[in-house]
Amino acid sequence: MIRTKKTFSLIAVLAAGALALAGCSTTASTDSDDTMESTATTLTTSDTWVKAIDSGMTAAFGMVENPTDHDITIVSATTSASDMTELHETLENESGDMVMQPIEGGFTIPAGGMLMLEPGGNHIMIMGVTDPILAGDDVTVTLTLDDGSTLEFTAPAKDYSGANENYEGDDEMDMDHGDMDHDDMEMDE
Amino acid sequence: MSEPVEPDTSRRLSRRHLLWGGAAAAGVGAATAAGVSIVGGTSGSIAPTSSGDATTAGFTPQEAFEGAVPFYGAHQAGIETPAQSNAVFIALDLRDDIDASGLRRLMGVLTDDAARLTAGQPALADSEPELAVIPAQLTVTFGFGPRVVELAGKAAPSWLGPLPAFGIDQLDPAYCDGDLLIQIGANDPLTVTHTARMLLKDARSFALPRWSQSGFRRAAGAENPAATMRNLFGQLDGTGNPSPGTTEFSEAVWSTDVPSWMEGGTSFVLRRIAMDLDGWDKIDRLGREETIGRTLDTGAPLTGTVEGDEPDLEAKDRLGFPVIPAFAHVRRAKENEAANKMFRRGYNYDDTVLTGAESVSNSGLLFAAFQADVDKQFVPVQKALDTLDLLNTWTTPVGSAVFAIPPGCQEGGYIGDTLF
Numbered sequence: 251m252i253r254t255k256k257t258f259s260l261i262a263v264l265a266a267g268a269l270a271l272a273g274c275s276t277t278a279s280t281d282s283d284d285t286m287e288s289t290a291t292t293l294t295t296s297d298t299w300v301k302a303i304d305s306g307m308t309a310a311f312g313m314v315e316n317p318t319d320h321d322i323t324i325v326s327a328t329t330s331a332s333d334m335t336e337l338h339e340t341l342e343n344e345s346g347d348m349v350m351q352p353i354e355g356g357f358t359i360p361a362g363g364m365l366m367l368e369p370g371g372n373h374i375m376i377m378g379v380t381d382p383i384l385a386g387d388d389v390t391v392t393l394t395l396d397d398g399s400t401l402e403f404t405a406p407a408k409d410y411s412g413a414n415e416n417y418e419g420d421d422e423m424d425m426d427h428g429d430m431d432h433d434d435m436e437m438d439e
Numbered sequence: 440m441s442e443p444v445e446p447d448t449s450r451r452l453s454r455r456h457l458l459w460g461g462a463a464a465a466g467v468g469a470a471t472a473a474g475v476s477i478v479g480g481t482s483g484s485i486a487p488t489s490s491g492d493a494t495t496a497g498f499t500p501q502e503a504f505e506g507a508v509p510f511y512g513a514h515q516a517g518i519e520t521p522a523q524s525n526a527v528f529i530a531l532d533l534r535d536d537i538d539a540s541g542l543r544r545l546m547g548v549l550t551d552d553a554a555r556l557t558a559g560q561p562a563l564a565d566s567e568p569e570l571a572v573i574p575a576q577l578t579v580t581f582g583f584g585p586r587v588v589e590l591a592g593k594a595a596p597s598w599l600g601p602l603p604a605f606g607i608d609q610l611d612p613a614y615c616d617g618d619l620l621i622q623i624g625a626n627d628p629l630t631v632t633h634t635a636r637m638l639l640k641d642a643r644s645f646a647l648p649r650w651s652q653s654g655f656r657r658a659a660g661a662e663n664p665a666a667t668m669r670n671l672f673g674q675l676d677g678t679g680n681p682s683p684g685t686t687e688f689s690e691a692v693w694s695t696d697v698p699s700w701m702e703g704g705t706s707f708v709l710r711r712i713a714m715d716l717d718g719w720d721k722i723d724r725l726g727r728e729e730t731i732g733r734t735l736d737t738g739a740p741l742t743g744t745v746e747g748d749e750p751d752l753e754a755k756d757r758l759g760f761p762v763i764p765a766f767a768h769v770r771r772a773k774e775n776e777a778a779n780k781m782f783r784r785g786y787n788y789d790d791t792v793l794t795g796a797e798s799v800s801n802s803g804l805l806f807a808a809f810q811a812d813v814d815k816q817f818v819p820v821q822k823a824l825d826t827l828d829l830l831n832t833w834t835t836p837v838g839s840a841v842f843a844i845p846p847g848c849q850e851g852g853y854i855g856d857t858l859f
């Protein structure tokens with residue numbers, strides 16, 4: 251269904267410099283990833299981490315790469331930290347604020363492309379945490395892909411106090427899973 | 440545009456740098472951007488090459504800055520590693536409620552940070568990833584005080600704990616002891632600072648800084664990296680050291696007679712030694728050279744001609760007096776050579792001059808020594824120097840700390856994992 255990056259309302263706009271660099275390197279024909287690409291069958295993850303939290307809400311971050319020759323969509327995720335997980339995008343609302351909201355249809359990663367999950371950007375939202383996730387703990391994250399397969403990775407927890415985040419439609423969306431105030435994303439110092 | 444062919448690893452690195460960097464920029468407020476998120480197209484489309492970066496065009500960094508020291512190994516880096524130009528020594532105290540599992544988590548997090556940063560990559564959740572890209576031979580070395588070993592329920596090496604008191608000591612508790620040592624060295628001061636900040640942030644929920652002491656040598660590239668360092672008295676300091684990479688070094692440094700968790704480790708003594716530069720100014724060159732037993736220009740012993748000559752402690756002058764005087768630092772330090780030598784890897788410090796103070800220097804030596812056994816190597820030498828050493832006239836130990844440096848770890852492990 252949702253298979254092309256066009257369906258994202260949020261298409262990432264690279265910072266100007268990054269865009270220039272990205273454009274420039276498409277001309278590189280000596281890409282050694284080419285060999286990898288032919289044999290790869292699924293996504294790979296790296297630099298994954300979760301923000302440490304006492305309870306409530308937190309998120310998993312990292313880089314997901316699609317080294318295959320076809321688009322892959324992450325349709326859902328579960329974690330060892332709680333029973334509630336959502337895939338979230340961050341985008342600008344009408345008043346110009348950056349807000350987060352569940353992404354319809356999941357994250358589609360184009361063939362040869364990648365997805366950055368990061369504070370202030372896309373992320374895997376972990377809600378209803380009751381047991382503290384302490385710095386240095388490992389959280390297991392399982393992604394379900396559009397072909398029904400799953401991909402598991404471990405994300406160590408880190409203390410992190412950056413990136414103020416807002417939740418889109420605190421009042422208009424029906425949040426029956428409790429406290430969705432993203433101020434919870436702020437660490438108590 | 441011509442593209443140089445680069446190895447995949449470096450290309451991946453720069454890509455990550457770029458993406459983290461770009462992401463950070465977007466997060467700060469690019470109103471047009473929704474965060475750098477999904478990049479499509481062929482696999483090559485997101486791979487910048489360093490030649491594409493305007494700030495690096497036509498510039499080739501030297502190995503001293505571009506080079507990365509392997510983090511993993513049988514021994515921790517930062518000991519046998521050639522001393523970098525800048526270093527900071529930080530001691531932390533564990534928070535009261537930290538237990539063994541907290542300690543493991545702490546060392547897991549710090550090890551991961553150190554492994555990434557020493558490779559020239561941002562730490563996970565690094566909020567200033569751009570500061571991480573110049574490894575500059577960065578090393579991060581961890582050491583444990585008695586409390587860490589106790590928390591892990593293991594036996595401590597017999598020498599782990601405060602040194603015996605010496606007559607010359609005027610110790611300020613603000614520079615003594617600690618539960619956890621982090622030694623950070625790099626050829627770039629910004630790299631050192633960023634690394635320290637990252638590690639301290641990540642340690643904060645487990646431990647708080649007790650003291651932090653920064654030191655420096657000559658800038659990397661300013662002289663032959665094999666040259667012995669000069670301290671603030673102008674002396675070549677380190678000549679008598681066992682040479683890294685030799686059996687002599689291994690025997691002097693790596694602990695053997697220790698609990699098994701420490702095998703492959705060593706001991707670390709940090710003495711903050713104030714140097715009275717104003718007093719030293721009053722001493723003529725001959726007096727200065729006799730104080731040590733070596734010359735100032737080449738560092739040769741007074742009985743020799745080049746730095747590498749062994750001091751001849753028996754040699755007498757025409758009047759029958761020893762050429763290297765009885766009070767000379769080198770003679771006194773060699774008094775106990777029956778034991779293995781220690782490996783001195785110190786740094787100069789030059790702190791803020793106190794407002795209105797008569798003395799225009801607040802400087803000295805962060806005397807840092809690694810040895811297999813503190814009691815057999817460091818203590819006897821310090822005792823001999825305490826008894827007699829003309830150098831004591833201008834030097835005063837004001838800080839003192841001893842740590843057990845555990846062995847290195849393998850990828851997937853963490854520093855200190857042998858404790859658990």
Ligand code: HEM
Nearest residue numbers: 674675676677678679680712731769772773804820821834
């Ligand atoms: C600010 C204090 C100190 C200064 C300025 C200083 C300076 C020097 C100098 C110039 C040398 C000769 C060159 C060399 O071999 O490195 C030397 C040698 C040495 N020093 Fe120190 N030193 C200080 C403190 C200490 C302390 C506290 C110890 C140990 C307790 C120590 C142990 C040694 C040893 C073992 C040698 C080598 C002797 C040999 O094998 O030739 N020094 N020091």
